[in-house]
Amino acid sequence: LHLVLFYENRLQDHHLVIPSVLQGLRALSMCEVLSPGLAVSVLKAIFQEVHVQSLLQLDRHTVYSIITNFMGTREEELKGLGADFTFGFIQVMDGEKDPRNLLVAFQIVRDLIAKNYTLGPFVEELFEVTSCYFPIDFTPPPNDPHGIQREDLILSLRAVLASTTQFAEFLLPLLIEKMDSDLQSAKLDSLQTLTACCAIYGQKELQEFLPSLWSSLRREVFQTASEKVEAECLAALHALSACLSRSVLSSDTEDLLDSFLSSILQ
Template structure:
């Protein structure tokens, strides 16, 4: 009776050993799921699985060791929630040590660490220990795509659950991640890497002296040049990468000194997609930049935008250029001025007026409407910008209306006047003060009667 009981007690271990041998030596995949199911049911513990794998994990043949670690890792991926804290500690030490093993073993080691990065029972300090070991022992970019993705997943998991511990590493964590990402080419991995960089910035991890390095490791992909292969099972589109990278580049003013010259260079390129991406990225940057970041680049930015609107044959480029100008002006309008500070908005608008105002006097020439659109884009950014622009432009347009007698010329001038009056009306309404609008409205009506004044009135009232 006692012998029978003893045999029953060791039977599960014998069965487990058989499953291990079928997986490791027999190259069968099914036993991994069976072992995981048995662990979940309580038939075996993780310790028993490790003991059954003992000879495989110590085998001198790298492929055999790799299969042994692979089995353990596949079980952990399904059973990590069952682990006790002391088990997690021993498993972390085991896997960290195995990062020094043969390159054939590393993929399975990383899968095991991914499972452990999901453990609720992970003791404090071990997330940092794991990442330090990966940064030190693994040349990530020499790994296959799927294994690089595993490393990104480990980092993502720890950033989600162990943020304060990782922040305790200071800028070393940022530098370690830069080394991990440097040279990444697969779009599946880039989407994850871009999200990690965005989180580093938005969650206020220390960048230390590595701001430029972090910018370079991401900006090297700008502008995105990716065409998904036919029947791509992953469904990654070029636009996904563009938006993800843009979110990174436009996430902090600390990138401004490196990013703005790059955007100017790409706007001035011959590639349509590069122009569009650069103008859209500039637009996004203006939401987080201030006068300090823009100051040194305003003349070049304006020159690039003006050239695109004046010369482009693409309506999309023109529209993005006008949107970028509107955002630049709005950004300059938001900044609070010190008493002794230079008024960048005033000087910026003066440059725009200087380059565009004289074209309004030539209603038959091709630059009259591009100039009007640029001025209206700037005027539409803020009440202050609108007042500055309209006070310079409307008197000129009213004067030009009377200087030109041909109906087509007068119609062009009148349409421009209406555009500026509508902007003035918009800002008067938003600022709850209509005195400026009423002044220009009255001047326009008086100047235009009896010819077109009432048409202007009707258009505004609509």
């Protein structure tokens, strides 16, 4: 308790001591005998006192590690913070540029969603703070000692974007926009992300976007210059049809599958 209070107070000191204070708090975040309530206290202090994105890469990484450690061992405590925890994390991540940190940040967002933390009114903000990296535009520097590949970031971000139906109303317009991009890599990433989303979406999520999705897919299937893009479009159509078929079996809503397939047959 005394150490935690000491470090929390030091967060208000000169910015040069902050990295050392964060190292101390990270060590405490791995401590199994920390009293109940202290994890919340530490995170509140960091959210309030530290402008994380003005720190160096290593120090920002330390903040993500503290959050990850507490999420692993103090889940119920953190959930007690409600949407304040989500909002605090959004502020920490906002503007992150380093690929090493982004991989950890994306994993935190996945855990927030997978473990049903309260997102409250911050669903759109959480989407914005992650989707701003889509599609991933990263080329590892030559002789990169960290070994992070573009594909690692693409898959990690896709796992976040396709992990919840709560993102659908924001994500589908973004995917449609990027499908119409001139960049082949953006088209492919959008199509693969759409296919991944179909595993969890239902008619409700897709309904208003089906005409636009079909219009973008149709153009690529019939007019594309790339076999790769065409193959991904066909895979996405297959996934959309399967998704709508599943929904038909489980609901009594209007038959979207029928109208979707009619437009394709036409």
